[in-house]
Amino acid sequence: MVVSVSVVLLLVLLAAMLMRNRALKPSHAVLCVLLGFCLASTSLAPTIQSTLTSTASLVETMRP
Template sequence: MILSISGVVLFGTIGFIFFRKDGLKPSHACVSILFGFYLASTTIAPTIRAGGEGLASLLGGMRF
């Protein structure tokens, strides 16, 4: 639950910054699409959420 809320805040903030700074470009649209999947409760959203959680755990497990 915390990761999905963090994902919504993260992708929402990044999308807003991209929109305000340069207009919405195709690469920025990908961030907006991810933001939409975190907000939506479609059948593919759990798969994308699981991928985000997997990426977060991968990045969380890295030691520098």
């Protein structure tokens, strides 16, 4: 649960930065959110979730 909240916050932050720099319009952001909801209800959802989880664990093991 903590990983998914962190990923969501990161994506919100990136979207806000892109909107601030006028690289992402609000309509594009809404489209991305709707796409995310559609992907969550498909058979790809477990694959996406496992990829995000494994990437988060990989980043967690890295030391600067």
